[in-house]
Amino acid sequence: MIEASGLVKRYGARTAVAGIDFEVKPGVVTGFLGPNGAGKSTTMRMIVGLDAPTAGTVTVNGRPYRDHGAPLHEVGALLEARAAHRGRTARNHLRVLAATHGIPTRRVQEVVDLAGLGEVADKRVGGFSLGMGQRLGIAAALLGDPATLILDEPVNGLDPDGVRWVRTCVRELAGEGRTVLLSSHLMSEMAQTADHVIVLGRGRVLADMPIGDLIAGGGSRVTVTSPRGTELAALLRSRGATTTPGTGDRFDVTGLGAADVGDAAAAAGIALHELTTVGSSLEEVYMSMTADDVEYRSAAAAPHPERTSA
Secondary structure (H helix, E strand, O other), X not given: OEEEEEEEEEEOOEEEEEEEEEEEOOOXXXXXXXXXXXXXXXXXXXXXXXXXXXXXXXXXXXXXXXXXXXXXXXXXXXXXXXXXXXXXXXXXXXXXXXXXXXXXHHHHHHHHHHOOOOOOOOOEHHHOOHHHHHHXXXXXXXXXXXXXXXXXXXXXXXXXXXXXXXXXXXXXXHHOOOEEEEEOOOHHHHHHHOOXXXXXXXXXXXXXXXXXXXXXXXXXXXXXXXXXXXHHHHHHHHOOOEEEEOOOOEEXXXXXXXXXXXXXXXXXXXXXXXXXXXXXXXXXXXXXHOHHHOOOOOOOOOOOHHHOOO
């Protein structure tokens, strides 16, 4: 288990983490979400002792990370996939890590096989692709057979087979009763993998709940397709709904349920070609929740000069 209490981290005048409290419990995959600059990486670095908190505490399995005599047996972490000597082979990198913690060399071969590194285990890390580097980082995290696993963007650079392997692996580890903290910007993948989510924004906890509850809280919309869509949309707006144009004759409706939309269309003699209730996605809920907490925004596209009205 990972427990944070009043956790604060300041860098000069900038507060990266602003007094957060959370628990990452064993037996579930906990997703760690937030925009760039939200404090996720800083928090993970404090968990594994790479940064010292300005205030508050964070423990792993009841103790600060630095107090564990053999931390690889307690916590496996992937915070930087390229954290390996470029001149060493993957196998030798893992052997060095194993030697520092008294881990048998047979475990090196086990994680090589588990991570799908068999064909490149005796090649130098400097020639690895991003995906192979990710697999090596995950193998290193699993080396000590830890009770707690922290993975930062583990599927970055992986092909579809690798992404599925990571998803299956972390769910199996959680199923064994281990604590799994998984950070990713891929909302579709997080929706398939996580059981629980912690969302940060500007160093504060915005949400800490089961992923199903978070998505359900986003509400739903009704998707409508009609050959008289403009007329129907105006009618629904007169009844308090909000409509959002889609493609062609399709548009979305919020504020009214599917039955209300269907009844209104029938009463007006308007044909419907589609009437579907669609729940919010994790991405939609996340984007709405963090809209005011994005620190680094992309610039809005400039209008095309030929399309600018006089």
